[in-house]
Amino acid sequence: MLTLQVNGTAHQVDVPDDMPLLWVLRDVLGLPGTKFGCGIGQCGACTVHVDGKAVRACSLPVSLVGRRPVTTIEGLAEDEVAAEVTKAWLEIDVVQCGYCQPGQIMAAIALLKGNLHPSDDEIDQAMSGNICRCGTYRRIRAAIRNVAGAV
Amino acid sequence: MRGLPHEAGGRALRRGRAFDLPGIGTIYAPNITPDSETGIGRYTDAQFDSAVRRGVGPGWRHLYPVMPYASYVKMTEEDVRAIRAYLMSLRPVHAPAPANQVRFPYNIRVAMIGWNLLYRPSGPLPDDPGRTAAWNRGRYLVEAAGHCGECHTPRTMLQALSMTKSYAGAMIDGWLAYNISSDVDSGIGAWSDTQLAAYLSTGHADGRGTAVGPMADVVSHSLRFLTPEDVAAMVTYLRSLPARRSDETIGVVSPETLAQLAPIHSNGERLFAGACTGCHLTDGHGRQVDFAALWGARSLGETDGRNLVRTMVEGGTLQTAHGAMVMPAFGPEYRNQDLADIANYAISHFGNREGHVTARDVAAARGGVSP
Numbered sequence: 265m266l267t268l269q270v271n272g273t274a275h276q277v278d279v280p281d282d283m284p285l286l287w288v289l290r291d292v293l294g295l296p297g298t299k300f301g302c303g304i305g306q307c308g309a310c311t312v313h314v315d316g317k318a319v320r321a322c323s324l325p326v327s328l329v330g331r332r333p334v335t336t337i338e339g340l341a342e343d344e345v346a347a348e349v350t351k352a353w354l355e356i357d358v359v360q361c362g363y364c365q366p367g368q369i370m371a372a373i374a375l376l377k378g379n380l381h382p383s384d385d386e387i388d389q390a391m392s393g394n395i396c397r398c399g400t401y402r403r404i405r406a407a408i409r410n411v412a413g414a415v
Numbered sequence: 416m417r418g419l420p421h422e423a424g425g426r427a428l429r430r431g432r433a434f435d436l437p438g439i440g441t442i443y444a445p446n447i448t449p450d451s452e453t454g455i456g457r458y459t460d461a462q463f464d465s466a467v468r469r470g471v472g473p474g475w476r477h478l479y480p481v482m483p484y485a486s487y488v489k490m491t492e493e494d495v496r497a498i499r500a501y502l503m504s505l506r507p508v509h510a511p512a513p514a515n516q517v518r519f520p521y522n523i524r525v526a527m528i529g530w531n532l533l534y535r536p537s538g539p540l541p542d543d544p545g546r547t548a549a550w551n552r553g554r555y556l557v558e559a560a561g562h563c564g565e566c567h568t569p570r571t572m573l574q575a576l577s578m579t580k581s582y583a584g585a586m587i588d589g590w591l592a593y594n595i596s597s598d599v600d601s602g603i604g605a606w607s608d609t610q611l612a613a614y615l616s617t618g619h620a621d622g623r624g625t626a627v628g629p630m631a632d633v634v635s636h637s638l639r640f641l642t643p644e645d646v647a648a649m650v651t652y653l654r655s656l657p658a659r660r661s662d663e664t665i666g667v668v669s670p671e672t673l674a675q676l677a678p679i680h681s682n683g684e685r686l687f688a689g690a691c692t693g694c695h696l697t698d699g700h701g702r703q704v705d706f707a708a709l710w711g712a713r714s715l716g717e718t719d720g721r722n723l724v725r726t727m728v729e730g731g732t733l734q735t736a737h738g739a740m741v742m743p744a745f746g747p748e749y750r751n752q753d754l755a756d757i758a759n760y761a762i763s764h765f766g767n768r769e770g771h772v773t774a775r776d777v778a779a780a781r782g783g784v785s786p
């Protein structure tokens with residue numbers, strides 16, 4: 265039995281030590297907002313926050329999470345930065361098919377929480393591991409710049 | 416490579432890992448399950464001991480020293496008997512080993528008699544009463560059972576281990592087995608005891624990187640099962656190895672410094688950001704797991720990037736207490752020049768060295784496809 269802190273709640277989960285956090289979130293805890301893309305840390309679709317940092321949940325064995333708090337896209341309803349990001353995303357109409365977007369948004373929020381006014385280089389650095397098959401990259405960058413300008 | 420030769424396709428100990436010895440040929444590790452026809456089922460204790468410690472199988476078949484009997488000769492009889500008892504408890508698998516393909520004159524097995532007279536030590540090392548019990552135990556594990564020198568010590572023209580360059584690092588099967596002598600600049604002299612123990616027992620030490628290639632196999636299937644006392648004993652002994660300087664020196668750049676480095680806008684940097692930062696953050700930490708931390712990794716201080724390129728094109732797996740840590744292989748979707756650019760960027764960023772990796776090197780690591 266492992267205890268996991270997810271979105272502010274402690275969960276007891278009975279899973280193998282090496283199960284990826286992503287599987288636990290989606291299949292055990294029923295939080296499907298985090299997406300599965302590649303399973304090998306290459307696409308960013310599964311990005312969640314562990315202790316505030318953007319990590320790929322597909323490549324993190326659940327037993328290595330420890331006591332660090334996990335936040336998924338479902339856990340950001342009350343979050344101020346998340347509210348600004350959502351607003352900017354809607355204004356610019358970033359989303360196309362949407363599949364990569366939970367990961368994009370989690371990566372953007374982690375970036376902005378650490379650095380409210382990132383330079384273009386810093387945006388590229390933080391976001392380039394998140395792939396978008398629809399090619400919404402330019403709108404993603406524009407939305408992040410808008411948040412940075414707004415706060 | 417020598418950590419677990421008797422394994423293929425997940426069916427451990429069955430048979431057949433191939434050893435490619437440049438200029439000599441290909442030698443296959445045989446089945447060592449208790450199968451009576453193709454394995455060791457009919458070996459007596461004495462025959463098993465003779466194969467392991469003297470390199471002479473039943474019927475006076477002289478084994479090639481790919482089987483590291485020149486190290487195992489220093490093991491105790493009791494330990495070899497215990498290994499046989501363990502192997503005999505496994506499920507027998509019927510699987511003949513493929514025939515070795517060995518060129519003249521190396522195909523004359525009796526030639527090994529001469530080699531043995533010249534190079535094989537005569538028996539177990541007596542304890543050195545002037546040293547601690549831990550040192551003596553460590554020497555036994557490093558020199559005999561662990562046979563570290565078989566990879567980490569360069570070989571002479573006649574395939575014997577060099578005495579004057581002991582543990583100074585060597586190429587084996589296209590991988591660089593690093594200098595593990597106590598030299599501060601090119602060996603492990605600057606590693607802390609904690610780092611050494613962590614590396615041996617988990618395959619990773621903060622600020623020293625993570626084992627890949629054959630060393631990942633050695634940790635995955637062997638070293639991580641050692642007791643903490645045995646690991647500490649190995650550390651004690653390794654520390655006492657004479658310093659041997661070699662060409663490649665180690666550059667450790669701290670995460671604090673790495674985080675400050677300005678972007679250079681090269682192709683390699685751009686590709687690294689897209690393909691690698693999912694797991695390897697540019698400040699040297701791992702994004703998900705410490706096993707992906709690159710700061711201080713030796714493969715990034717080596718300007719030819721030999722192990723780095725192999726790792727990129729082959730990927731790698733390290734078994735840990737938390738499951739398998741896997742690096743995916745970077746395949747044909749990347750051009751050779753792209754992988755060379757990524758390697759050179761990583762060497763300059765993390766290793767503070769100028770990398771000399773070429774598209775040709777990548778092609779060679781991919782198996783000779785031209786760039």
Ligand code: FES
Nearest residue numbers: 301302303308322
């Ligand atoms: S699913 Fe995790 S990075 Fe692609």
Ligand code: FES
Nearest residue numbers: 361362396397398
């Ligand atoms: S919006 Fe479709 S994959 Fe990004």
